[in-house]
Amino acid sequence: MSLLLPIIAAEIKSQGPLSVARYMAMALGHDQYGYYTKQDPFGAQGDFITSPEISQMFGEMLGLWCAAVDQSLGLSGPINLVELGPGRGTLMCDALRAAGSVPGFLERVRVSLVETSPVLRARQKTSLEPFDVEVTWYDRFEDVTEGPMLVIGNEFFDAMPVHQYVRAKDGWFERLVGLAKDQSTLVFELSADKIDQNLIAEVLLNTAKIDDVFEDQAISKTIMTKIAERLVAHGGAAVFLDYGHDQHALGDTFQAMRTHQFVDVLSNPGDQDLTVHVDFEQMSQAAKKAGADVYGPLAQGVFLESLGLRQRAGALKASATQDQLFDVNRAYSRLTSPEQMGSLFRVIALGSSGQRMGSSGQSTGSSGQNARPKDLNVPPWS
Numbered sequence: 001m002s003l004l005l006p007i008i009a010a011e012i013k014s015q016g017p018l019s020v021a022r023y024m025a026m027a028l029g030h031d032q033y034g035y036y037t038k039q040d041p042f043g044a045q046g047d048f049i050t051s052p053e054i055s056q057m058f059g060e061m062l063g064l065w066c067a068a069v070d071q072s073l074g075l076s077g078p079i080n081l082v083e084l085g086p087g088r089g090t091l092m093c094d095a096l097r098a099a100g101s102v103p104g105f106l107e108r109v110r111v112s113l114v115e116t117s118p119v120l121r122a123r124q125k126t127s128l129e130p131f132d133v134e135v136t137w138y139d140r141f142e143d144v145t146e147g148p149m150l151v152i153g154n155e156f157f158d159a160m161p162v163h164q165y166v167r168a169k170d171g172w173f174e175r176l177v178g179l180a181k182d183q184s185t186l187v188f189e190l191s192a193d194k195i196d197q198n199l200i201a202e203v204l205l206n207t208a209k210i211d212d213v214f215e216d217q218a219i220s221k222t223i224m225t226k227i228a229e230r231l232v233a234h235g236g237a238a239v240f241l242d243y244g245h246d247q248h249a250l251g252d253t254f255q256a257m258r259t260h261q262f263v264d265v266l267s268n269p270g271d272q273d274l275t276v277h278v279d280f281e282q283m284s285q286a287a288k289k290a291g292a293d294v295y296g297p298l299a300q301g302v303f304l305e306s307l308g309l310r311q312r313a314g315a316l317k318a319s320a321t322q323d324q325l326f327d328v329n330r331a332y333s334r335l336t337s338p339e340q341m342g343s344l345f346r347v348i349a350l351g352s353s354g355q356r357m358g359s360s361g362q363s364t365g366s367s368g369q370n371a372r373p374k375d376l377n378v379p380p381w382s
């Protein structure tokens with residue numbers, strides 16, 4: 001029995017039905033019974049598995065991406081390596097180990113982890129103990145100390161609450177979470193009032209049919225805007241990987257997962273993972289509006305291959321036992337194959353063509369001044 005359900009029910013009784021965004025925020029982040037607040041949900045014993053938990057190669061590639069972009073942009077002073085939603089800290093751990101092979105990089109790095117879960121913060125602390133780097137935790141990206149930064153987020157935005165809007169005969173309405181007649185189970189219903197049509201991506205307004213759903217990634221867009229503003233002001237780059245679609249699309253992508261099975265989104269809030277597919281067009285638009293350059297989206301498989309995943313797998317296999325060989329082959333295929341995570345997972349990167357490089361945000365001269373977008377050419381995106 002979900003301990004959060006009575007709390008959600010009480011809020012609905014006192015304030016009326018909740019937006020899907022509010023429901024998602026409570027189910028994932030309630031300060032006592034939220035899904036991420038109270039547990040480590042990863043791995044075979046948990047509810048789902050993510051790329052860094054599949055293979056060390058994933059974090060290693062991202063660590064090398066950071067070091068390569070750092071060089072490409074001509075950054076020279078202290079650099080803030082920021083991760084949004086770092087899970088168990090596995091990605092950061094693998095990234096730091098790989099980036100440590102680039103002379104002088106780690107010495108300039110301090111790590112900032114944006115994480116709300118106390119359980120996962122403790123796990124991250126243990127993961128990062130072997131590294132001689134300063135690590136600071138933050139609840140929100142906007143609290144991260146200002147300065148040049150390299151930002152990574154894997155499967156972070158799929159956990160950010162969305163508003164869902166539904167096309168009805170006479171206009172668009174918000175999808176809400178209310179109480180069934182028995183007063184103890186949750187049901188979807190529509191808002192009494194129409195919503196402002198401007199909330200729907202314009203390109204979809206004429207194609208939407210009755211019951212079609214549009215998901216507004218309001219919170220993700222706000223975070224993207226803040227990241228983009230920081231990149232424009234202080235320099236650096238960001239990379240985000242998640243499952244989703246490159247262009248605006250209609251559809252209800254809200255889903256729940258428990259013990260590696262899809263389950264009903266309204267059952268057992270706080271005891272199952274809730275996610276949505278990321279609309280990368282909404283994300284890109286927010287970043288561009290704030291002045292950043294956006295690269296991609298492109299397929300995760302293509303991205304990882306361009307960073308040298310095949311070569312890394314080959315190196316691991318060269319000294320592998322029979323079992324390890326099997327594991328490396330399976331991980332490589334899971335991360336890159338279009339039938340698995342290679343295509344559904346998309347990658348975008350942000351940079352700023354007008355950025356001024358250097359430790360204090362000042363221009364460093366020929367190597368760093370006015371770094372152009374092509375300087376972010378790892379991988380070589382157009």
Ligand SMILES: C[S@@+](CC[C@H](N)C(=O)[O-])C[C@H]1O[C@@H](n2cnc3c(N)ncnc32)[C@H](O)[C@@H]1O
Nearest residue numbers: 036050052085086087114115116117154155159
């Ligand atoms: C799906 S997990 C991804 C974990 C990790 N990046 C990985 O790939 O294994 C989502 C992560 O985001 C964190 N998270 C969820 N909501 C958050 C929020 N509002 N602010 C910061 N972190 C959040 C979770 O605690 C978890 O670490």
